[in-house]
Amino acid sequence: MIQLILFVTLGAGFLFSLYLFARRGSHVEGSAQDVFKARQALMALQSGLLPPEMVERIFAKSDYEYVMAGSGHSIRELFLAERRKIALLWVNQIRQQVLNLRQFHLGSARFYSRLSMRTETKLGFEFFTLLCICRTLQIALYLRGPYAAPRMVGRATAAAARVCDISEKSMSFVKAAQLDALGDDSVHKLSVP
Numbered sequence: 001m002i003q004l005i006l007f008v009t010l011g012a013g014f015l016f017s018l019y020l021f022a023r024r025g026s027h028v029e030g031s032a033q034d035v036f037k038a039r040q041a042l043m044a045l046q047s048g049l050l051p052p053e054m055v056e057r058i059f060a061k062s063d064y065e066y067v068m069a070g071s072g073h074s075i076r077e078l079f080l081a082e083r084r085k086i087a088l089l090w091v092n093q094i095r096q097q098v099l100n101l102r103q104f105h106l107g108s109a110r111f112y113s114r115l116s117m118r119t120e121t122k123l124g125f126e127f128f129t130l131l132c133i134c135r136t137l138q139i140a141l142y143l144r145g146p147y148a149a150p151r152m153v154g155r156a157t158a159a160a161a162r163v164c165d166i167s168e169k170s171m172s173f174v175k176a177a178q179l180d181a182l183g184d185d186s187v188h189k190l191s192v193p
Helices: 002-023 032-049 052-058 061-070 073-107 117-144 150-170 176-191
Strands: none
Touching: 032 073, 032 150, 052 073, 052 150, 061 073, 073 117, 073 150, 117 150
């Protein structure tokens, strides 16, 4: 009788562990979805967040000088508060996209590219440097405003561009058409009940 209880308990434990294992999800490390997500992060950085025109407009001193010269105190305060929010959102978006790229490189890149140890070390250092710069820039922008650290903004964009270059080279094996097809399929699967 004791053996029966023991076997039933062990069987229930095994079934429960199988259930948890199956429920864990269908995400496979190195999947095409990881590549697609990393490619989207790369495109967001290159085309949306890092173009020099975009960075110049966010941190334009000419806007600041114009508002300071011809406006009342409340408008100046509102301008600085809104510009601070925009600058912080920009840094947060860069940081998030860099984290997405780093996640791809930590978990999936080894399945797709043959990066040398030197390149992987360089990329790891670039990720670390960029994330530190982003965090420091967030603190500076929060405490001192959107015009507090123009050199640090330049360093952040340069470091992000280096990370994008290395990431783009490591993902160069994937054709854009294949990724677009994957993206359309995943969107279609999400929208179909």
